[in-house]
Structure formats: C-alpha cells, structure tokens
Amino acid sequence: MKQEVTLPESIRGIVVFRPGAIGDTLLSFPALSALRQRFPAARVRVIGNRPALALGQAAGLFDASDAFGADWVADLFGDRPTDTLRARLADSDLGVIWMHDRVAAIELARAVRSAGVGTVLPLVSFPETGCRQHLADFLLDSLAPLGIVPPAPSVVLSPSTGETSPPRTVVLHPGAGAQRKRWPAERFASLADRFVDRGWSVALTSGPADEAAVGAVRDQIHRASPRVLAGLNLSQLADVLARAQLFVGNDSGITHLAAMLGVPTVALFGPFDPVYWAPRGPRVSVIDAGTECAHRADPREGCRGCERLLALAVETVWEAANALLESIAIDQR
Numbered sequence: 388m389k390q391e392v393t394l395p396e397s398i399r400g401i402v403v404f405r406p407g408a409i410g411d412t413l414l415s416f417p418a419l420s421a422l423r424q425r426f427p428a429a430r431v432r433v434i435g436n437r438p439a440l441a442l443g444q445a446a447g448l449f450d451a452s453d454a455f456g457a458d459w460v461a462d463l464f465g466d467r468p469t470d471t472l473r474a475r476l477a478d479s480d481l482g483v484i485w486m487h488d489r490v491a492a493i494e495l496a497r498a499v500r501s502a503g504v505g506t507v508l509p510l511v512s513f514p515e516t517g518c519r520q521h522l523a524d525f526l527l528d529s530l531a532p533l534g535i536v537p538p539a540p541s542v543v544l545s546p547s548t549g550e551t552s553p554p555r556t557v558v559l560h561p562g563a564g565a566q567r568k569r570w571p572a573e574r575f576a577s578l579a580d581r582f583v584d585r586g587w588s589v590a591l592t593s594g595p596a597d598e599a600a601v602g603a604v605r606d607q608i609h610r611a612s613p614r615v616l617a618g619l620n621l622s623q624l625a626d627v628l629a630r631a632q633l634f635v636g637n638d639s640g641i642t643h644l645a646a647m648l649g650v651p652t653v654a655l656f657g658p659f660d661p662v663y664w665a666p667r668g669p670r671v672s673v674i675d676a677g678t679e680c681a682h683r684a685d686p687r688e689g690c691r692g693c694e695r696l697l698a699l700a701v702e703t704v705w706e707a708a709n710a711l712l713e714s715i716a717i718d719q720r
Contacts, residue, residue: 392508392532395480398429402479402504404495405435406455406486407512408564409621409640411522412439413647414667415485417539418526420448422483425535430478434460438621439640445622446544463495468502482507483533485526508532519662543649543669546626556588557708558616558628558645560636561604562597568638570655570696570704572603576611577701578635579604583611590631592624592641593617635708637696638664646671651715653708657695672711674704 401422405415412435423431431449433440440452453460462472476482482504486492489511496509514525527539561575579589589611593601601615616627621644628634628645635653636642638661646652646668654666657676665673676695 390508390532392506394533395505398426398480400430400432400478401426401481401483402476402499403431403433403435403449403483404455404460404485404499405433405483405512407436409436409439410643410664410666411512411640412436413442413640413643414523414664415526416443416446416448416542416647417523417667418530418535419443420540420542421527421535422530422533423448424540425530425533426481429481432479441622442544442625442644445546446542448542463498463502468498472502476502476504479504480506481533483530484509485512485529486510487512514663521665521667522663523667541669542647542667544625544629544644544647546622546629546648554588554632555586556590556631557582557633557635558590558592558631558650559604559613560592560597560634560639560641560645561600562592562594562641563600563637563639564596567658568696569600570637570699572600573607574699574701574704575604575635576607576609578704579608579611579613581701581705589613590627591615592628592636594641633708633712635704642666651711653704653711655696655699655704657699670711670715672707674699674707 419433432451433449434453435455437452437454443449444452459471459475462469482499484492484496484507486495492509492511496507499507510529514520527537559575559579561572563569582589591601591604591613593615616624625644625648628650629648631650634645634650638656638659642654643666646666649669651670652666652668654671654673656673661673661675676699
C-alpha cells in the first residue's frame with residue numbers, strides 16, 4: 388500500500404534511521420544519494436552502522452552519521468522523549484525510518500514524531516516474499532512518497548588516502564557472517580596458489596570474526612605467502628582494497644565494499660539469493676552456487692541446513708576471475 392506524505396514547505400534537516408550490517412548499509416547508499424539530490428539544501432543525518440556510514444559520509448552522500456546503538460537513540464525506546472533526544476532531533480523536519488519489520492518501523496516513527504520531528508515516513512527495509520527485487524532498488528522505490536523516482540544514482544566510493552598494493556594483487560575474503568556462506572578454505576587456498584603461480588601477490592582479509600576462516604586457508608596454502616589484512620578499521624581496509632587489481636570473496640559486507648570501490652570483484656553466492664543481495668559496482672561477476680532447496684520457506688533467505696558452496700569448484704571461480712579481468716582489458720583497449 389502506497390503511503391501519502393505531506394511535506395513541510397521547507398526542510399532544514401532530515402534524519403534517517405537505517406540499522407543493519409555493513410552490506411545492508413552499503414546497499415542503502417544509492418537511495419541515500421537520491422535523498423540528498425532530492426533535498427540538496429537539507430542537512431541529512433543517518434543513524435545505523437557507524438563504520439559503514441563513515442564511508443558514505445566521506446563520499447558526501449550525507450552530512451553526518453551516528454550509531455544506532457548510541458545512548459541518545461536508546462532514548463527513543465523509553466516512555467517519553469528526553470531533553471537530550473529532543474535536542475538531537477531539533478534540526479530535523481523530516482524523518483525516514485527503515486526497519487526490517489513494519490511494526491517496528493511504525494513504533495520507531497511514533498517515537499521520532501513525539502520527539503519533535505513533524506513528518507516521519509516509516510518503511511520496511513526488505514522486499515516481500517516473491518518480490519525478487521534487488522535490495523538497493525527496493526530501498527530507492529520505497530522513497531517514492533518523497534517524490535524520489537528511479538533510476539538510482541550510481542555510487543562508487545573513492546578513498547582519498549592509503550597505501551599502495553604491489554602490482555597484480557588479488558585480495559581474497561574467506562570470511563562471512565555464517566558458516567554456510569563460506570566457500571571451503573581448501574579451495575580458497577588452491578585459488579591463492581594458482582594466482583601465485585602466475586605471478587600475482589595474494590592478500591587475505593581478516594576481520595574480528597574471520598580469524599578461524601583465514602587461519603584455515605593459510606594452513607592449506609602450499610606456495611603462496613599471503614599478506615593478512617588484519618587490525619584495520621573499515622575505512623583503512625577500504626583504502627587497501629581500492630588499490631587491488633582483483634577481489635574474490637564470499638557473500639559478505641566486505642565483498643559489497645570491494646564492489647562499490649570499483650575493484651574487479653568476483654562474489655561467491657550460495658545459499659542466499661543474489662537477486663536480492665548481489666553486490667553493486669561497475670566491475671562485478673557473481674557466481675551463484677544455487678539457492679533452491681525444499682527446506683527453505685522464504686526465497687529471500689538461505690536454508691540453514693544447506694551448504695551449496697560445497698558444489699562450487701576452484702576451476703569455476705578461476706575461470707570467472709580470468710574472464711572478468713579479460714573483459715576489463717578489452718574495455719580498456
């Protein structure tokens with residue numbers, strides 16, 4: 388059901404609530420860029436995943452950001468608005484609430500209105516079952532009540548500083564938020580050895596939850612001596628990734644980041660559906676190991692009992708990586 392919104396005559400500030408993981412946040416950037424274009428004179432502030440939002444703020448997609456877990460945000464879930472909460476929202480005339488559940492969006496919108504924001508748009512942040520619409524497109528379409536229409540602005544992040552990777556560097560990302568989304572470690576190791584045999588340097592990303600996955604890959608590598616990208620915040624990692632010549636990674640926020648940085652990216656999917664979740668970027672190749680499963684009730688989700696990536700061969704990923712590099716070389720001739 389389409390929502391109707393009566394906008395104030397002038398909008399000084401917009402506050403957006405968009406909780407979610409790194410990938411969810413990055414896929415919001417085209418919609419947030421469209422919001423900025425629609426209201427160029429307004430100060431736009433986004434509340435959500437602070438490390439990921441820092442990248443969008445640096446790119447000028449919005450003016451300020453804060454964590455969804457900040458103390459003042461917690462005041463929204465109290466019995467009545469606090470003075471601190473009112474002060475934080477005093478410069479906002481319009482609120483946009485993206486929550487996974489409609490009831491949660493409506494409840495949060497009610498709290499934001501009670502704190503002084505005159506116009507608030509509660510939105511669901513994920514398409515309904517059977518919609519088969521990419522998340523980035525769905526988020527943009529949800530802003531139609533504000534006079535925002537497709538197409539979405541193209542968003543490519545460009546870190547301004549950072550170190551330079553050696554020539555012909557491939558970054559491998561063996562981690563992911565769930566075990567079933569991780570391509571087997573021995574296959575990442577075999578892929579690394581193939582690249583080294585052909586003169587490439589190899590690096591492995593290692594975030595706080597990736598140590599075991601990275602360790603398993605290193606234990607099974609025979610010829611490569613990969614550099615491990617550990618102890619970096621998201622902005623620092625973006626600087627390093629942006630200088631790589633190729634990225635191969637599981638369905639994860641870091642793979643979304645590489646794609647949005649314009650790095651040639653091979654994304655390994657299964658059992659989650661890339662129709663909804665595929666990374667967006669100018670040089671992306673998605674390998675879909677399959678999502679079909681009799682036990683999966685919701686086509687937007689991956690079956691918790693399936694390990695579709697076990698069927699994905701090293702040769703398939705190797706060929707996809709080389710095909711992507713060849714297509715880029717042809718375009719640059």
